Amino acid sequence: MRPSRPVFVVILAISAVVAAQPRELRWAGDSEGGAPFVEADPSRPDRVVGFDVEVASLLARSLDRVPRFVNITFTSIDQSIARGDADIGLSGIEDTPARRATLAATIPYYRFREVLSVRDGDEGRFRTLSDLRGKRVGTLGGTIAYEILLGAEREYGLRAVSYEDDVHPYSDLIIGRVDAVLLDNVLAERRRQTIAGFTVQPQSVAIGHYVGVLAPSNAPLRDSLNETLRGAMRDGSLERILRAWGVWNDDQPALYARLLAGDQVPAVVVDDTGLETAASLGVLSQWDAAHRYLPSLVRASLVTLVLSCLAMALAVGLGTLIALGRVYGARPVGLVLTAYVEIIRGTPILLQLFVLYYGIAAAVRLPAFVAALLGLALNYAAYESEIYRAALQAVSVGQLEAARTLGLTERQVLTLVRGPQAFRLALAPMTNDFVAMLKDSSLVSVLTVLELTKQTQIFATNLGSWVVPGLLCAALYLAMSLPLSALARRLERRWKAPAA
């Protein structure tokens, strides 16, 4: 069917408008990362500002395109770029051998130093990583700094603590949960403006660079962006941007001179020669990496298993008490317990974990594992209590009356008849919850507890691929949950509740 004349005109008009639209350069960043990289403009929150925003504009202009910001979680930028969600990732992204191997990385546009921050009183004691034997040192997970700390764990016996953001390492440093923080100088300087009480050691631990990352198929675009970056280094426009955001320093002219002379710049230079890190080792093959990371994945699954078992045991105990209180307790007790259950079920578990670990830190400073254990247990107790309450109420009145006419006390009716029957009814949903708990325990990585999912994420970030880490992680979770499900099925068969 041929389009009628008016329809044809409309199609032509739309095509003309679309053709007239300037092309976009979609660039990915994480506005949660904040200034000076990318942050929501305080005066216009729908806009982003930062030196990465200006670098993106500079690159887009050179291509005669319009920059369009795509907000992507920092740890997922590599994967997003690889699958084509944006043309380039720019958000303080570190140059690493893995990124160079798996993505098309631009030349570096900024040189940073990994620096050690310590509490004001400790600057004489903790000058380098080797001074921190037995101490906890925090950093952002999945970064060069984290890799360096893993090397230092082996070499100097310190404890690397992985955070999901760059604020809490410093606030935990001040309250004593960690004794030092290793992060780049840009992040350390930024935090020093808002948090008092820590000192940045002058000696740097490593030198690294920020780059833009593109999909490997976008190598020609990368090459032309490299030319733009070199031009901006030459004509001073990159310097103007970095000066405007207060991050220009003497390291940059040295970097630009080498790049403009056509020299290769190594991704990372670790100043502490005693350290061997994945970052400095270069690129590992998938299987070498799997071999290297498997022990830490197994260790992390042990954390997951122990945490889940302990939290579930606590949740079952607490849940039972709550259910009994609601079924047998006086009205005020029932009301308080109902309020508890509704508040816990009505708010996200992540919020509860944050409140337990960071929110009440001024009053009670719980260790990360204890906060994680309590958070999971208190949350699951609410859900368990509902299962047990329903199960207790599902035991027929006839069973209870039969027990009473035999002369059993109310307590005996509960422990000998109602409880055992309710337990059989509750078993299937309980097992379900335990398997769910194994997986929900991954949420506690926000409290710096290094469990299986977090360890896998770190592994995947360093490797630049989720395939092998994802498979290993899934296999470990299944190895934990399948036997549990099988055991529950056996118990259910054995105690099969009679058909109603």
Next chain:
Amino acid sequence: MSDALLRLQDVGLGRGTRRILDGVAFAVARGDLVAIMGPSGSGKTTILRTIAGLEPFERGEIVVDDVRLRGGAPAGMGTLRAIRRKVGMVFQFHHLFEHLSAIDNVCLAPVHALGIARPAAERRAHELFVALGVEHRAEAMPRHLSGGEAQRIAIARALAVDPPLLLMDEPTASLDPARRVELGELLCRLVAEGRTLVIATHDEEFARTWATRVLRVREGVVTERDNPGNNPGNKM
């Protein structure tokens, strides 16, 4: 009836505006087998439940041996414990504990309510199973028992704590004619052993054949006292 084991006087109970029991009064002598008859909803089961202390009532009085339940206020735990030492109950649907085997059902109360040692409780349970003809089902779970077997296990469970008065709700409901005769003979044996029985039933023939007395209930009122003149011991 001076040797009454059970005496109800002016027992009244209502739900909302509806009268469930209205001035129920009767006495049961030791060794009697009394059948309470009446159509569905007439209050038969409620009479048994008030005697067993499962249903608080509003007025009147129930006396079992030397234990007294008064209407108008919930009975204290001590009174309830005392009455349950005197009264055993076999429910229409048996209500065997679903999570326990037959033998565990029968041993539960002797061990936990009376403090009898488990081996002694098991010996007593075994004797009851032999007497009731269900010794081969001792280890069975309730869900695997037939209606007749479940009823006998439920009788054994009630008898295991040795109450002088045994209440049974609709005992013939799930039995075929041959089993009804067996049940009648069993009840007569229990009476011959000195037990007093009150059964609620709407099985006219069963009541006329086996009961020493029949009470008729209509709309919560005992309307007729009928004495078939049976001597249960003679039916054996």
